[in-house]
Amino acid sequence: MxxxxxxxxxxxxxxxxxxxxxxxxxxxxxxxxxxxxxxxxxxxxxxxxxxxxxxxxxxxxxxxxxxxxxxxxxxxxxxxxxxxxxxxxxxxxxxxxxxxxxxxxxxxxxxxxxxxxxxxxxxxxxxxxxATTLNGQPIRTRPCRALDQAILASTGPQYFPGCTGEHFSILAGQCRDAVWGGDCYNYALLATGHVDIVAEAGLKLYDIAALVPVVEGADGHMCDWQGNPLDRDSKGDVVAMGDIARMDDILEALAHGHEGH
Structure with a gap:
């Protein structure tokens, strides 16, 4: 600790x-x-x-x-x-x-x-x-009842190559809305309860390491696209969610694209 x-x-x-x-x-x-x-x-x-x-x-x-x-x-x-x-x-x-x-x-x-x-x-x-803080004040993520109520954020669809991009598009299509740009700021907004999901691919350790304690200390969750926890050896396809109840829905969309199709 x-x-x-x-x-x-x-x-x-x-x-x-x-x-x-x-x-x-x-x-x-x-x-x-x-x-x-x-x-x-x-x-x-x-x-x-x-x-x-x-x-x-x-x-x-x-x-x-x-x-x-x-x-x-x-x-x-x-x-x-x-x-x-x-x-x-x-x-x-x-x-x-x-x-x-x-x-x-x-x-x-x-x-x-x-x-x-x-x-x-x-x-x-x-x-x-x-508990995660913003300028010294405790913050937390917000609940999300279903994917079709979720706001998804990501740096941009151009950063998802090949089938990774196809799977990401399936997830984005199931969410209420998607916003582009923001990099680490998206995870901060998720921790503060303004965004529900952030998904990205191909990140490096220096892109990821600081985000995990911030998101998880605000009652959110971060993992790779297979649901594994993030550590020094993670390959960089990551998803953050404000409500862990949506985890199965998110991972299903990213892995298979069966949901709603």
């Missing part, structure tokens, strides 16, 4: 990332394309560098897994997982629905997660054993 010191450190990491990001928001900055064709900016790199500097000074024995600067000591018992800007495309477009993700994993499992939106200054914190 994450300690109070861990929690305070995670918040200081997010503070440092936010200080690095804000000067670049809706400003002119360099944009590069990485090997996987995803964009990266000066703000991404500055924010991760700021967080890693603090960790190397204060927790030199802990591991770090980061999107921009790679992994060190990843076999340590305590590993910090960092995504300085989850939603770089939104950041580039001037949309304040990206977020900084900070997670602490112990023995391969996420025990502390933080989603920070540095422009609106909204901060969601989840810690195993505690």
């Amino acid at each position: 994450a300690s109070r010191d861990d929690l305070q450190l995670a918040q200081r990491l997010a503070d440092a990332a936010g200080d690095a990001i804000r000067p670049f928001f809706r400003a002119r900055f360099d944009i590069e394309t990485k090997g996987d064709l995803s964009p990266v900016t000066q703000a991404d790199r500055a924010a991760e560098a700021a967080m890693r500097s603090i960790l190397e000074k204060e927790r030199p024995q802990d591991g770090i897994i980061g999107e921009e600067y790679g992994n060190v000591r990843e076999d340590a018992a305590h590993v910090w997982v960092l995504d300085p800007i989850d939603g770089t495309r939104s950041f580039i477009a001037g949309r304040p629905i990206f977020g900084t993700l900070v997670a602490l994993m112990q023995e391969g499992w996420p025990v502390l997660g933080l989603i920070d939106q540095p422009i609106s200054r909204e901060r969601w914190i989840g810690r195993t054993g505690d």
